[in-house]
């Protein structure tokens with residue numbers, strides 16, 4: 001049954017959907033937006049997959065709503081004004097960065113003329129802010145990151161801000177278990193938590209309204225950094241270096257800014273280091289590695305682009321702890337870092353593990369099968385194929401099993417274990433069976449033979465976490481069956497054709513059609 005909801009100016013209409021509910025909404029009067037994406041007048045959108053969201057209006061609006069939801073109410077307590085103020089500050093910096101670039105860029109007449117003092121380097125003033133968002137679980141980190149990203153893309157100035165997803169529990173535009181950096185040139189609608197950040201073009205087709213997104217991504221294969229902080233940190237650093245390389249070449253992206261979404265584990269003081277006295281290690285590490293260290297060495301460290309703004313969502317204690325932490329950072333980092341407290345939305349709702357698993361399963365499924373949506377009924381045709389087991393090399397990103405120093409006997413020192421990627425032994429049927437239903441992350445090394453052969457000799461086939469630094473994530477597979485007698489493995493691939501690589505890593509993500 002269709003109904004009209006009137007939302008007063010500066011209010012938000014919040015809703016929460018249950019598993020099987022779908023709600024069609026269209027804007028019939030005024031203006032409204034969802035997470036910074038402006039709704040078109042008279043265009044129906046179908047909200048689904050247990051979406052929780054707010055439809056916000058600056059001017060007042062009328063919505064026609066069809067279908068039922070678990071929770072629906074209008075609230076005038078909204079953090080949107082703070083979000084808009086942040087956006088305006090970031091926008092000013094983007095404009096300054098673009099002006100700096102156009103003043104100092106080599107002119108077409110003198111293409112070889114470089115900025116004085118920065119031979120082979122980029123002008124440090126041509127970088128917009130790098131913004132990192134932290135907060136407790138379900139505090140609204142992804143929602144804030146997306147809103148700021150959408151506001152930037154919506155200005156019509158041609159910005160291409162980069163969204164860095166350091167939260168592997170939510171793959172963003174990719175399946176979960178990945179860390180990625182993706183440039184957005186248009187704003188992204190929210191109709192489902194499954195494709196909240198659009199879909200990568202690597203899934204076979206661009207879904208929903210997102211232009212084909214091409215993320216730079218690395219495989220972590222677990223949901224929380226706590227599972228293996230060593231591998232997580234190696235990958236975060238590798239992603240940061242790739243981002244630097246991209247930004248060095250891409251002045252437009254550089255002057256558009258970077259938004260870094262982080263997992264809730266960042267806000268747990270003891271995750272990331274087994275040294276109890278070192279708190280918030282993951283935050284310190286991320287601030288340190290996203291400091292533009294991959295930019296040319298001719299640029300002095302003080303000029304490196306870095307995380308300039310740390311947004312702490314609605315948590316007084318965490319905000320104060322971050323101010324303390326600032327004083328322990330390198331002087332050059334601490335000097336430029338602004339730590340800001342942002343109010344938490346009353347709409348941000350707690351989710352549970354079962355909900356997260358359903359959304360993760362949905363993300364994996366939609367990568368392979370596409371998704372039926374009101375925006376595009378894009379269905380993909382995944383391909384089942386059978387491969388000889390012995391053609392594959394598969395490594396498990398293990399959980400960090402090293403006991404903390406505090407658990408060792410007095411006087412004992414720990415022997416650090418380098419190997420973090422255990423080669424699956426195909427001669428062992430129990431090891432083979434662990435692969436069934438696993439999500440495999442296909443990786444390719446520019447120098448694959450060197451990497452694999454060296455380690456085959458030294459570590460009996462296992463790899464070191466550092467070997468992931470130069471690995472490119474080139475695809476995903478799901479293992480659907482294993483025949484140990486015929487020594488074959490049956491996998492689901494998102495599209496037909498030759499597999500981009502026969503080397504894969506995996507961790508704790510599984511999927512099966514139910």
Ligand SMILES: Nc1ncnc2c1ncn2[C@@H]1O[C@H](COP(=O)(O)OP(=O)(O)OP(=O)(O)O)[C@@H](O)[C@H]1O
Pocket residue numbers: 014015051052053054135136137138139140141142143144167193262263264345346347348349350351
């Ligand atoms: N203003 C709002 N109105 C309605 N729902 C909201 C609002 N802000 C956030 N939510 C919902 O609350 C939940 C948590 O928000 P979000 O995913 O942004 O938090 P998070 O901090 O990124 O979570 P995580 O800790 O899992 O990374 C999501 O389901 C989101 O859609």
